[in-house]
Amino acid sequence: MTTAAPLPQDAAALLDIRDSLARYMAALDDRAAQQRDWLEKHETLLLIAHHRLGLFVGQGMEWDAIYMAELLGDAGGIVLATDGLAARARDAFGPDTKLLRPRPMLPKHLSEPVPIPDLPDVLIPAPLVVAEPASAPDRKWWKPGWLSKKPDETIETPHAARQRKRQEWQDAQDQITALQSDRHYYVDSLMDWVGDALVADDSNDAQMQGYQNPRRIAALAAQDHAAEIAKDVAAMQQRMTLYTTLATLIDNQRIFEFTAALPILFEKPDTAVTHRLRETLLQDYQVVSFAELALTKVKNRDDQWQLFKTALEHEPELKFTGLKKRHEILDRIREETEKKHNPLNEKALRLARKKLDTMEDMREEGVKRRRPQPVTLAELFNVAVEVIEDAINRRRASPPVSRPRF
Numbered sequence: 001m002t003t004a005a006p007l008p009q010d011a012a013a014l015l016d017i018r019d020s021l022a023r024y025m026a027a028l029d030d031r032a033a034q035q036r037d038w039l040e041k042h043e044t045l046l047l048i049a050h051h052r053l054g055l056f057v058g059q060g061m062e063w064d065a066i067y068m069a070e071l072l073g074d075a076g077g078i079v080l081a082t083d084g085l086a087a088r089a090r091d092a093f094g095p096d097t098k099l100l101r102p103r104p105m106l107p108k109h110l111s112e113p114v115p116i117p118d119l120p121d122v123l124i125p126a127p128l129v130v131a132e133p134a135s136a137p138d139r140k141w142w143k144p145g146w147l148s149k150k151p152d153e154t155i156e157t158p159h160a161a162r163q164r165k166r167q168e169w170q171d172a173q174d175q176i177t178a179l180q181s182d183r184h185y186y187v188d189s190l191m192d193w194v195g196d197a198l199v200a201d202d203s204n205d206a207q208m209q210g211y212q213n214p215r216r217i218a219a220l221a222a223q224d225h226a227a228e229i230a231k232d233v234a235a236m237q238q239r240m241t242l243y244t245t246l247a248t249l250i251d252n253q254r255i256f257e258f259t260a261a262l263p264i265l266f267e268k269p270d271t272a273v274t275h276r277l278r279e280t281l282l283q284d285y286q287v288v289s290f291a292e293l294a295l296t297k298v299k300n301r302d303d304q305w306q307l308f309k310t311a312l313e314h315e316p317e318l319k320f321t322g323l324k325k326r327h328e329i330l331d332r333i334r335e336e337t338e339k340k341h342n343p344l345n346e347k348a349l350r351l352a353r354k355k356l357d358t359m360e361d362m363r364e365e366g367v368k369r370r371r372p373q374p375v376t377l378a379e380l381f382n383v384a385v386e387v388i389e390d391a392i393n394r395r396r397a398s399p400p401v402s403r404p405r406f
Helices: 011-041 042-059 062-080 085-093 158-177 185-197 208-209 214-249 255-266 272-284 290-298 302-312 326-337 346-371 379-397
Strands: none
Touching: 011 042, 011 214, 042 062, 042 085, 042 272, 062 085, 062 214, 208 272, 214 255, 214 272, 255 272, 255 302, 272 290, 290 302, 290 326, 302 346, 326 346
16 A cells, blocks of 8 residues: 655745646657657658558559558658558458557657556645644733844744744645646646645545545546647648648549539638648659649549549649740640640630730739839829928928027
8 A cells, every 4th residue: 555645834845746747748748749840841742652552552552562561661650550551451461560650659669658657556634734833822012121122033923923824835836836738737726735734625526536645636637648649640640641632633534523522621711731732742743733633643534624624713824744935835735726636625725825914914913012102293293392301301390499699
């Protein structure tokens, strides 16, 4: 049976507990920041890897899947754990495949638990100072010569000792309250209980009694940290699943469904998630726009037309890899519309011209806003009048200067 530790008799012991909890929670916060930074830094890799690895598993390419998982290294765990990919690999290659060797969800240095500090199990309230003894019955309220002597300020009365001790505890409690964050209310609850221990209180709140255990407070903070990271990982896995779903529509030439989902990627206000999904899709298929994706990765002409038209409605610019000038882009589209066999819808060329005109108008408008406008003669005259009037007003407001007489 664990022996409960007594309540610290001085504020220094309480501050030691405060410092240990503060360092531990700071370490948890730092670890959470490192884990989020890693997820954000590797998001593009995770999105593409989940899509490609799923293709290898679906096509029965075991050695290619194993090779890619080894290349992923620390990122392999979260990829295989997303959207049932590990279960599909087990069904495709068997339970003994090297693809399913144990891998941490996150890199090892981010998966190891933060060491919990050595803290007492329980705090038991104890009297801080000895109560002031009762006055003797025959004690006089005065002393001979007390009016002629100053009180000895070096002697601390029992009442002053109690007040000083209470102030020390209050200062310690205030310092711990300053640690407050989204998770540090556990520490505040501990200090609330410590403050209540100084006063008579018959409450028997089971939850508050649980907060009298500093080790439990540290464990609760660790649980909060684990829940936060699990939430971040789940959000990343959700984005990976969404990305793979969109990319699979392109792979399987289900362009009608992909075209229907494309406006969602351009919804306003634009978010970091949708921006990353758009850029990763273009990077994955080695194009610079969804209009180019339509003409290079889509096989059916009707699907090409639908995706091309939708892309021009939502993309801010019409771009093609290696084509910078207007006539180069129009020639590329004209080539598709003038093919003898199964040409692209001729409306594509008209839409492209309209889009390029809009882009040029926007660029010219931006140049006009940045270009300094010419100053008219009337504006120069008004400025001169304002300067003259301002000088006259300052002269009238200034006191007259006396000149010496000779």
